[in-house]
Amino acid sequence: MIGEFIDGPLWIFALTVFIIGVIWRVGSIVLSGVRTDLAEPKGSAGSGAFRTLFSRFIPQRTVTKRGKLQLIAGYAFHLGLFALLFFAQPHIDFFAQRITGFSWPAMPYWAFIVSAELAFAGLIFLWLYRLLNPVTRLLSDLDDHIGAILVFLVMLSGCLALAQSFEALRLLHLLLAELLLLYFPFSKLMHAFTFVMSRGYTGATMGRKGVNA
Numbered sequence: 443m444i445g446e447f448i449d450g451p452l453w454i455f456a457l458t459v460f461i462i463g464v465i466w467r468v469g470s471i472v473l474s475g476v477r478t479d480l481a482e483p484k485g486s487a488g489s490g491a492f493r494t495l496f497s498r499f500i501p502q503r504t505v506t507k508r509g510k511l512q513l514i515a516g517y518a519f520h521l522g523l524f525a526l527l528f529f530a531q532p533h534i535d536f537f538a539q540r541i542t543g544f545s546w547p548a549m550p551y552w553a554f555i556v557s558a559e560l561a562f563a564g565l566i567f568l569w570l571y572r573l574l575n576p577v578t579r580l581l582s583d584l585d586d587h588i589g590a591i592l593v594f595l596v597m598l599s600g601c602l603a604l605a606q607s608f609e610a611l612r613l614l615h616l617l618l619a620e621l622l623l624l625y626f627p628f629s630k631l632m633h634a635f636t637f638v639m640s641r642g643y644t645g646a647t648m649g650r651k652g653v654n655a
Contacts, residue, residue, distance in 0.1 A: 445609065448617050453540075456620035463627025468635055476643070486649055494645025512571060519564025525549060525557040526597070532604070558601060565594055589631050592622045 501513055527533060531548040538545040549557070569590045572578045599615040626632065633640075 445613050448613050448620070452620055453616065456623040460623040460626055464632070464635060467627055467632055468639070471636065471639055489649055493649070494641050512568065515564040515567040515571075517564070518560040519568060522557045522559075522561030522564060523593070523597070525553070526561060526600075530554055530557075532600075558597070561597060562594075565590065565597070569594075585629050588625065589629050592618070592625060593631075596622050 529547075529549040531554075534545050534548050569587075572582050572586060572590075596615065596618045599611065599618050603611040603615040
């Protein structure tokens with residue numbers, strides 16, 4: 443009974459809330475508009491937005507000197523999680539069955555192991571740094587910790603469910619993933635979508651002023 447609820451109505455509800463929530467958050471930002479800049483433009487806003495969107499993937503020299511470990515952990519977590527989410531065979535099968543209707547090539551098993559280790563190591567390091575560093579500890583709120591814990595539990599339950607020995611493990615993984623979908627649009631995890639607009643706006647503003655930011 444519970445398994446059917448997790449596999450059916452709860453999944454549909456969580457996915458619906460996630461989609462509507464993301465659209466609502468993104469739409470509210472877009473519709474809020476920006477103040478009209480009456481100053482004479484000294485450069486191109488469009489090229490500034492495009493440049494900043496991609497240049498921010500390359501860290502500044504000061505960041506690589508003072509926060510090298512955080513930088514490595516951040517890339518390890520995000521790239522590892524991206525690979526697990528979209529190129530692990532169980533996820534591809536799930537997407538094909540319930541969302542896309544088609545599949546794509548999966549990464550080999552060794553790549554899955556490497557991606558999982560990178561994602562776990564990166565997330566744990568970043569979370570411990572947030573807890574132990576006096577500055578990041580003061581800047582962090584409950585939302586930061588809930589998001590990190592949920593992502594960690596989803597990844598952990600997913601690795602346990604790979605054994606496919608117990609149906610309960612698969613249902614636990616799906617339940618945690620659904621809770622993450624429900625929480626996502628109302629949390630800081632939305633930066634997965636809003637970072638594009640944030641970088642674009644900053645780049646456009648600076649580009650119009652003729653500043654290479």
